[in-house]
Amino acid sequence: MYNGARTEKQRIRQEIRMISKGLSPEYRQEASREITLKVLNLPSWKKAKTVMAFRSMPEEPDTQALLETALREGKTLLLPRCLDGQRMAALPVKDLAELRPGRMGIQEPPVPEEGTELPEPDLVLVPCMAAAPNGIRLGHGAGYYDRFLEKHPVQTVCLCFRALLRSDLPAEETDIPVDFVISD
Ligand SMILES: Nc1nc2c(c(=O)[nH]1)N(C=O)[C@@H](CNc1ccc(C(=O)N[C@@H](CCC(=O)O)C(=O)O)cc1)CN2
Ligand SMILES: Nc1ncnc2c1ncn2[C@@H]1O[C@H](COP(=O)(O)OP(=O)(O)OP(=O)(O)O)[C@@H](O)[C@H]1O
Numbered sequence: 001m002y003n004g005a006r007t008e009k010q011r012i013r014q015e016i017r018m019i020s021k022g023l024s025p026e027y028r029q030e031a032s033r034e035i036t037l038k039v040l041n042l043p044s045w046k047k048a049k050t051v052m053a054f055r056s057m058p059e060e061p062d063t064q065a066l067l068e069t070a071l072r073e074g075k076t077l078l079l080p081r082c083l084d085g086q087r088m089a090a091l092p093v094k095d096l097a098e099l100r101p102g103r104m105g106i107q108e109p110p111v112p113e114e115g116t117e118l119p120e121p122d123l124v125l126v127p128c129m130a131a132a133p134n135g136i137r138l139g140h141g142a143g144y145y146d147r148f149l150e151k152h153p154v155q156t157v158c159l160c161f162r163a164l165l166r167s168d169l170p171a172e173e174t175d176i177p178v179d180f181v182i183s184d
Contacts, residue, residue, distance in 0.1 A: 005170040016130045020059045023163055031161050031184035032062035038182050044123050044155050050076040052090045052121035055107040060127050061159045076119050081108040088144045124156045126178050131160040132169045135177030149176045157182055
């Protein structure tokens, strides 16, 4: 079946990969620092008892300081773990040393003991390849976050380098826009 939005997304992902490759380590580091400070100043971060964040991949804003701060502030920290090619779970992490590489080499929490109750997040930090100021985001194309957010309608904040913001992202019916986009 021809799907215009999907084809357009693939084309934009190629462009984004090129732009992303051109971002210097110095820019990434400084921009990640600015993004981190903005997140820490969000009322929704300050209020949140349980935060679902993500362990960043090299091309994403570095979330290390956010993860450490969440734990230090005594928040319950959840990180995604891919269950299969379509679904992910938000699992609790007490110490970043518990994480092990999963799909695409992303560090994931271990599977909790059977019967462990999973806390619901008050705030979800969402990764992206690119995002539009109106909250439409472009991910890696597996639909993990769209499926997850459909079941967990909570406050969402997407972290995106300013250089990767673009207002021409196409949306499919299943795309769930984020509430805020934070960039440097
Ligand atoms: N930091 C971070 N964690 C995250 C995500 C993310 O975007 N960023 N995800 C957001 O969804 C989930 C993992 N996303 C994935 C998205 C696509 C594929 C995937 O289909 N990989 C292909 C190869 C594609 C490629 O190389 O580009 C494969 O495994 O065959 C795997 C995981 C959960 N954790
Ligand atoms: N809730 C859903 N139910 C069924 N299919 C879905 C759902 N959400 C997304 N999909 C399908 O998954 C595929 C990938 O979606 P999309 O391109 O939006 O992923 P993405 O947002 O880029 O990736 P990710 O969410 O993993 O970061 C699409 O073909 C879409 O139709």
